[in-house]
Amino acid sequence: MKLTRFALLLLFLWIALLAGLTWFVQQQLQIGTDLRLFLPSPTTPEQQLLLEEIGEGPASRVMVIALEGATPEQLADSSRSLVERLQESPYFRLVTNGEVSLDSVPDDLLSYRYLLSPTLDERALDAKYLHAELQARAQDLASPAGAFLEPWLSRDPTLELLKVMQRWQPMQEPNRLFDVWFDAKGEQALLLAQTRAAAFDPDQQRVAVDALNAEAERLAREDGVKMTFSGAGKFSVMMEERTRGEAQQLGTAATIGMIVLLLIAYRRIGSVVLSALPLASAGLAGLAAVSALFGTVHGITLAFGFTLIGVAQDYPIHLLSHRHATRTPVEVARDIWPTLATGVASTCIAYLTFLFSGVVGLAQLACFTVAGLAVAGLTTRYALPVLMAPTGRDFGDSVWLDRLWRRMERLPRPVWAGAVAIVAALAAIVLAPQPMWESDLSKLTPVPKELLIQDQALRSELGTPDVRYLLVIDAADAEYALQRLEQLDESLQALVAEDAIAGYDHAGRYLPTAEKQRQRQARLPEPATLRADVAAAVRDTPFRPDVFEPLLEDVERARHLRILTIEQLRDSPLGVSVDMLLTQHGDRTTALVTFSGVRNVAALQRFAAAAGADVTLLDTKNASETLVTHQRVKILWSLAVAAVLLAAVVTFSLRRASRVYRVLAPMALTTLLIIGILQAAGVSMTLFHLIALILAAGLGLDYALFFEHAADDPMEQRRTLHALLVCSASTLMVFALLATSTLPVLRAIGLTVSLGVVSNFVLALLLTRPSAATHVT
């Protein structure tokens, strides 16, 4: 292949431009992984909360860890060593095995025990109370419990710290062996680990998962203990790895297949290499456009974007197949441009509607695809022909293509078959037993069922918060939120008593209101009074009178403490639960009440309704389903607008109604048929099916336009047939490969587009070419 000086310069410029774009993209591009970009912007407070919960909520960050395969004593030891090591890890906010040790309370919180414990609400710390308590402590000391209480008695004879610690325990206590959480059978030691990263931050979750895997290896090696863990974070990492792995494998297979196919079709390495340039330009242009406009690119945008602009490979194929014995590639490009441009423009306009779908991820996808396809179309028209060898094989001379064309011309085109297909598709859509749409968010990235069951079992053993129901309190500030929680606490206790729920948790269980703390502080006796009271209380007990100096010191300190704030508690190792349950959003504070063991939803709803306007019972399942429905409605509207625009572009370009009909009919019929087939096969449609449908429609439009373009020139007909055979074969190969994937998302796209390619090719061939009978003359 000899290039002119001008062509060489162009090639150099092109490659330099691509290199420049690559540099820009590398500088700019940040890949985001927050799945919420693919959800519509929330319109109700429930949806707003849901989106916060999905990504950042307490439940989504918690990993459940189980240790098994050794004696309970060994498991408990391993559980303790795991807590110690993971607590040092920067990836976890909290790791707990249920063990409560009085030593775990940081020193500066110790004196706060009199402000945190409810004791002083009911009685004063006077001689009478102290005397009764000391009598009880004497009995404790003579009992087997004395051993672990003894070191604390001189400092805390009323066991205030123990009362505080007990309040901080989960209400629904899991089984305990050797002081740490176990399952009911006593075979698995259980732990909870809360990651710092949100569940849908796979990059950060991966580091946390890696840390856990390393611990699992260590435990297996050192203690012979088998460690398993599960949680939303692990699942998202796992699914991402699987998707990436499969996409890579299938992508490699598709690339090799594509190269082989192009080599067979054109038999020139130079042509194949050249034909890759528009696609490469498309990808880089898309990335550059998205990173310039949005800053970050979502991982899903990238994955699907590259799938969608794969269509751009068809453009150079058209150019290569339409080569002419007597005309230069530049002339050929000018020839097929109106047809190609109509296809590119209408597809781009269809994607543009996504920009206004209100879903950021889809807008990115649209931006990526539109920029990519436009660049691929323009480079195929203006740059690629210059680089191509002026002469090449003319497929218009091909004998076998001629024979194939004639045979296809003679195929029957029964109208009744079309009618039957339409009726059958409609019947399938109406009669299919499964819901037409999939509303369950989790089905988009499904986790293997056995893992979910295992996860659920562990969570119910541990009494972790119910993932479906949450009470949300909207308050002006933390103090007001704590006051509301204090007011609601009685009703919540009643719910537990009537067995509507097994337990609940909220920030008020950890931190009393400032008002309450102040009241308690005011009730603490002055040093002289307390000293006299202690002396009086000790007198007829077996205790020595001089051992309670530490108590006097602590009470005096407590009298002058600044009220414990949520910020102080947050910074302590005990603050993690509080942090999750009380969050600051701008100038508002949101307090959550989580439930465990929800048995009576109606009672919960009654309670929430009576609690006031600032209290909402969030049903996350319901909210997520309305969110998905809402999203789908938006996308369907976008699609309807896209269809209208597409028809308008085609009409504008082709001008005659009969031509417009011939071009649009195959595409419309194919869309209907695909939906019918999917419904008949029992598939509920998701967002990804919709994206795939648009892709298939774009392909169908191209096929129809080119069949239509071929008109009555036999040479041109053969070239078009060659181009469309190569296009459809290559596309079918790529998407049929995707259809073999084990991942529902990839399978959905692969299957939908594969069906679309076949149906579009056949229908375009049959419908855009009027019956042979009227033609053969």
Next chain:
Amino acid sequence: MCLHVPAWSAAQSDSTAGDIESTEQRIDALIARLAKPAPATISFTEVRFSTLLKTPLIVSGDLGYSGPESLDRRVTTPYREHTAIRGESVKVEREGEKPRSFALKHAPELRGLLSGFSAMLLGDAAALRKSFNVELGGDDDAWSLKLTPADSKRSRRLRQIEVTGRQSEPRCFTMTLADGGSSVLLLGNAAMEPVASDVTAIALQRRCAE
């Protein structure tokens, strides 16, 4: 003189080895003698000394043993209290109060008592040696078994248990704690006579050795 030293020390070590052999056998024999079929009940008086206390705490009641993982300690005077050890968990119930539960590992004295008790009532010297270093002193009429926890973690709180007795009758369990406190458990006949409220550890030692 110098020449004699090696011979003397060799003889000494020989005789020590022989002593260990016979001591072990004596311990085995003693413990085998103490064996009783479960369930077994024995009355006790426990005297607890602590650095926090001016006078010791004295409670009495009975101990019920129904297997290596099950021990009940019932206090009847001066108040009623029931401690049940089941496996690794301990539950203390006192009249008019909420029961309190905790793990056995928090109560090393209790664990020592339980393992000592189990091993003796089962007549299982090997089990006893698993948890303790065992030393035997005295003769059949007044023997004493010194049990030192083999596990260094446990010895952090519980320094030693000394069991004293006569023939096949154990009389006292004396538990010495690392912080200077101690607890003396008078068993069976030794618990018959009341204990003075200002009793000293030495007076109790005497009663145990009687």
